[in-house]
Amino acid sequence: MTATSGVSDKAKTGIAGLDDVLGGGLVRNRFYLLEGSPGTGKTTVALQFLLDGARLGEKTLYITLSETDEELRDGAASHGWSLDESVTIFEVIPPESLLDANQQQTLLYSSDLELGETTRQIFDAVDRVKPTRIVLDSLSEIRLLAGSSLRYRRQILALKHYFARHDTTVLMLDDLTADAMDKTVHSVAHGVVRLEELAPDYGAQRRRMRVIKYRGQHFRGGYHDYAIERGGVRIFPRLVSLEHKTGFERHRLASGIASLDTLLGGGIEKGSSTLILGPAGTGKSLFAVQYVLAACARNERAAMFVFDEELGLLFERTRQLGLDLEGLRESGLLLIEQVDAAELSPGEFAHRVRALIDEHAVKTVVIDSLNGYRAAMPEENSLVLHVHELLQYLNRQGATTFLTVAQHGLVGDMQSPVDVTYLADTVILLRYFEAVGRVRRAISVVKKRAGSHEDTIREYRISTGGLSIGAPLAGFQGVLRGIPTFVGSEDDLGTVLTGQSP
Known part of the structure; x- marks a missing residue:
């Protein structure tokens, strides 16, 4: 990646995400290569590039050596585009004699003649249309006609110099088949x-792009996820949190449960991240929902991204606890999305989160759960980096984030599928423990960067009235291991036996 050259006159590609990656678009009157195996969307990107030029009143030309005119128009129609008046399509075909099976003899019609004829047709089309944007599809045909690497390079140089004299921005497509x-x-x-397509063991194919080279221009390096949808290619630039700094006033946010706020030293800081750890069934989602309700009560918008639970079941389950999430969604205060990890790339997920923050001024975000988010990641190391950038971005936007992680096991020494505790500003630990023949739940705060917090362990209960948190379990030790030992007084034991907080 090199420093910006100062050239500001760039041709937009028609794809906002790609223009962002390229630092504004393609420098005009230059020669570019778009490569990728068949099915990666090269033709779609090329058509969007030409259609955007036509929208600006520029003359555009699509030179095809591999697809027919009809195939290109049908492909464009599948995206809702019409090429009739906006894009000139020139289909390069061999001389009629070359299509005659009786005359296809290498002695008379060598690759030299075919390459020369192909080049002449391309030059004639450019002279006739006089376009400012050109797409040449594809280089594999020219490479096969050239035969040797030397002749191929000389032919590419000849095309480059010819196009340069005509002040055109050229996009060459290569399907990498030759x-x-x-x-x-x-x-x-x-x-x-370069466009790439990956095939995971399960789920939809994943696509990503990378700028390999861009002379004299600053561009966003690394891989960027993209998707091909009706309407064209959508590229999701890699999130760089340092580029999104904003100023806001930090203060503590109450949960609506006084004892929970006391445990947390007064509340959760605005613009911070909280990780809620615990085995299945401990109520991790419910604790996150509590902060969503508190945000809506402050008339602030909140967003929930639910990976693991069907929304209808979530609405019904919380309704039985006296919490009306569906009503909050209908009021517009709660934006909630069901996320299918098998169909969504991490880049697209980050793009969705950013869109809610930018367009709806969301100030509370819940990701439930990180286990589901991990399913969208091919490697754990990549997951940590994605989560780091996403949390830093949300924090810098003044959004308070809550992530849940389901740990393996129910009691004893449990493990998390991925350790992101060092990324979160606050870590809340939920546990089951057994006492006098009953399974109970305990909560503790094991980390809080901003300010102090209680180091106690409190019992909590989930009932039709929602969450209730009791006093510290002062009479027990070993609660977090799941099998505590009673070391307190008779009053402490009485509290446990009655199931009431002192």
Whole structure:
């Protein structure tokens, strides 16, 4: 990645995310390469590039050596586009004699003649249309006609110099079917963009793009997820939290449960992240929902991204506890989305979160759970980096974030599928424990960066009235291991036997 050259006149690609990655678009009157295996969306990107130019009143030309005119128009129609008046399509076809099976003899019609004829047709089309944007699809055909690497390189250089004299911005497509290891065009092109498709063991295919080269321009490096949908390609630039700093006043936010706020030293700080750890069934989602309710009571918008539970079941379950999440959604204060990890890439998920923050001024975000989010990640290391950037972005926007993580097991020494405790500002630990023949639940705060907090362990209960948190369990030790030992007084034991807080 190099420093910005100061060139401001750039051709937009018609894809907002790609323009963001490229630092504003493509420098005009240059020669670019868009490469990727079949099915990665090269043609769709190319059509969006030309259609955006046509929208600005520019003349555009699509030169195709591999697809027919009808195939291109049908492909455009599948996205709701019409190419009739906006894009000129020139289909390069061999001379009629080459299509005659009786005359297809290498001695008479060598690759030299075919390559020369193909080049002449391309030049004639450019002279006739005089476009400012050109797409050439695809280089694999030219590579096969050239035969050798030397002739191929000379042909590419000839095309580059010809287009340069006509003040055109050229996008060359390469499907990598002839020779994927040939980097000839990489050294000649002003910029190189690669599209990739990954096939996970389960779920939909994942697509990502990367700018390999862009001479004299600052661009966003690394991989960026993208999706092909009706309406074109959508690219989700990699989130860089340092680029999104905002100023806001930090203060403590109450949960609506006085004893929980006391345990947390007065509440959760605005613009911080909280991780809620515990085995299945301990009420992690319910604790997060409590802060959603508190935000809505302050007339602030909140957002929930639910990975693990069907929304209808979530609404019904919370309704039985006296919590009307569905009503909050209908009022517009709660934005809630069901997320399918098998169908969603991490980049697209981060894009959805950013959209809610930017468009709806959301100040409380719940991700339930990180286990489901992890399912969208191929590697744990990548997950940690994604979560780090997302949490830092949300914190810098003044949004308070709550993440839940289901730990393996029910009691004893439990493990988390991934350790992100060091990323969160506050860590709340939920546990089951057994006492006098009953399974109970305990809560403790094991970490809080901003300010002090109680180091006690409190019992809590979930009933039709919602959450209730009792006094510290002063008469027991070993609660977090699941099998506590009673070391207190008779009053402490009486509290446990009656199931009431002292």
